[in-house]
Amino acid sequence: MSIFIKGGTIVTAERTYKSDVYCENGVIKAIGEDLDVPSGAEILDASGQYVMPGGIDPHTHMELPFMGTVASEDFFSGTSAGAAGGTTMIIDFVIPSPNQSLLEAFDTWSGWAAKAATDYSFHVAVTWWDESVSAEMETLVTERGVNSFKHFMAYKGAIMCDDEVLVNSFTRARELGAIATVHAENGELVFHLQDQITKMGITGPEGHPLSRPPEVEGEAASRAIRIAQVLDVPLYIVHNSAKDSLDAITRARNEGQRVYGEVLAGHLLVDDSVYRNEDFEFAAAHVMSPPFRAKHHQDALWKGLQSGMLQTTATDHCCFCAPQKAAGKDDFRKIPNGTGGVEDRMGVLWHHGVNTGKLTMNEFVAVTSANAAKIFNIYPRKGSISIGADADIILWDPEMTRTISVKTHHQQVDFNIFEGMEVKGANTVTISQGNIVYKDGELRTVKGAGRYINRPAFASYYDALNIKREVEKPTAVDRSKGKKKTA
Ligand code: URQ
Numbered sequence: 001m002s003i004f005i006k007g008g009t010i011v012t013a014e015r016t017y018k019s020d021v022y023c024e025n026g027v028i029k030a031i032g033e034d035l036d037v038p039s040g041a042e043i044l045d046a047s048g049q050y051v052m053p054g055g056i057d058p059h060t061h062m063e064l065p066f067m068g069t070v071a072s073e074d075f076f077s078g079t080s081a082g083a084a085g086g087t088t089m090i091i092d093f094v095i096p097s098p099n100q101s102l103l104e105a106f107d108t109w110s111g112w113a114a115k116a117a118t119d120y121s122f123h124v125a126v127t128w129w130d131e132s133v134s135a136e137m138e139t140l141v142t143e144r145g146v147n148s149f150k151h152f153m154a155y156k157g158a159i160m161c162d163d164e165v166l167v168n169s170f171t172r173a174r175e176l177g178a179i180a181t182v183h184a185e186n187g188e189l190v191f192h193l194q195d196q197i198t199k200m201g202i203t204g205p206e207g208h209p210l211s212r213p214p215e216v217e218g219e220a221a222s223r224a225i226r227i228a229q230v231l232d233v234p235l236y237i238v239h240n241s242a243k244d245s246l247d248a249i250t251r252a253r254n255e256g257q258r259v260y261g262e263v264l265a266g267h268l269l270v271d272d273s274v275y276r277n278e279d280f281e282f283a284a285a286h287v288m289s290p291p292f293r294a295k296h297h298q299d300a301l302w303k304g305l306q307s308g309m310l311q312t313t314a315t316d317h318c319c320f321c322a323p324q325k326a327a328g329k330d331d332f333r334k335i336p337n338g339t340g341g342v343e344d345r346m347g348v349l350w351h352h353g354v355n356t357g358k359l360t361m362n363e364f365v366a367v368t369s370a371n372a373a374k375i376f377n378i379y380p381r382k383g384s385i386s387i388g389a390d391a392d393i394i395l396w397d398p399e400m401t402r403t404i405s406v407k408t409h410h411q412q413v414d415f416n417i418f419e420g421m422e423v424k425g426a427n428t429v430t431i432s433q434g435n436i437v438y439k440d441g442e443l444r445t446v447k448g449a450g451r452y453i454n455r456p457a458f459a460s461y462y463d464a465l466n467i468k469r470e471v472e473k474p475t476a477v478d479r480s481k482g483k484k485k486t487a
């Protein structure tokens, strides 16, 4: 299939300029003003619209088995919903159970993801440690195209990593030229606070944020940052929800440490009042970790995006329907954690980011696509409009308005955390691998069309960044000549 995008304005993370784009066999073949239209090409009139890289959501959990159930969104429905909203690639998570082979889990997730409609990749979680994990991490890097390893510092008794696992795994990631990523909440504190709160007779969803205050996130973010600093490994902190973790990232980055931060569209726009809603289903639908926070945290997170201290946006799309959330009817600790958003991220960030002047259009492309591609080493194949790049492209009409609702979304979940939100600016066309997968409200995704995208590790992170670091090597004290002289 070949597509000729005519008369649009290209917006990338770097620049904005009028030009046509020609795509053939899944890649961008030509970019230029007044290009000749090759015969047989499908012509898209992009006049009055922006032509941007498709969104990359670096944090999703399609059909995740979690807390005794399985997320309701699968890889086909979830990537289709993403395409409907302008996202053309997800990075999901392989999460082995403790003592499970990472490679075995990778193969299981690969089987599920085979139905994906658009391209995908996997972060792999390290949930336990022994030498076999170390060996499998190498296989994942050298043979499966994995360059990022996830660590849950929360979820005690399930997939939580203690400091020993963090230190071993971070060390190994550095050796392999991979990046360490963390879910930063102190799981011991959460467990303790959950116990205290339920003993006070608070069993409803309002107990969830009470058991995970911002300080619990700030501590874990600071600890992960310090461990990464000592071990000299790049670190990516997922779903920063509070000023506390943002401050930890800001301090580290100001010191020149290689730390990256992600923020969810939900954490930028939804506040903690949802948990005090008297309707259990409404409040429980918002139970995710870290929880939605008070408004001043949202203000700080927006500033983190504007300042560049936070580099990526995501959704942590991990959906559970009301009957599943009801497992925690009498005990908030049993409410499956997770909310959706893969379809709405681009629209809500354009409306609340670009339309308000917080972000330029170029910054919008950076935080919804290009930066994730760069951090996870698939740029410019992804996240760019450039010759040879994958033809993952969206046509964006800045004047189009829509109201977000569970009644109209394509997500396989019975709730939408952005319910009723009116946004201005939307994709009219989504192109994945050079094929139209969404056009004027009609989904045209094909089950299984998505590809697994290899993400090469850096030989070493610093080599890749061409940074020659003069690191002073420590030396032993020579005591062969006898007693210490007086100082
Ligand atoms: O912690 C995560 O990122 C997964 C388990 C999704 N759930 C959530 O509450 N964020």
Ligand code: ZN
Pocket: 183, 238, 239, 289, 290
């Ligand atoms: Zn998480």
Ligand code: ZN
Pocket: 059, 060, 061, 316, 318
């Ligand atoms: Zn997650």
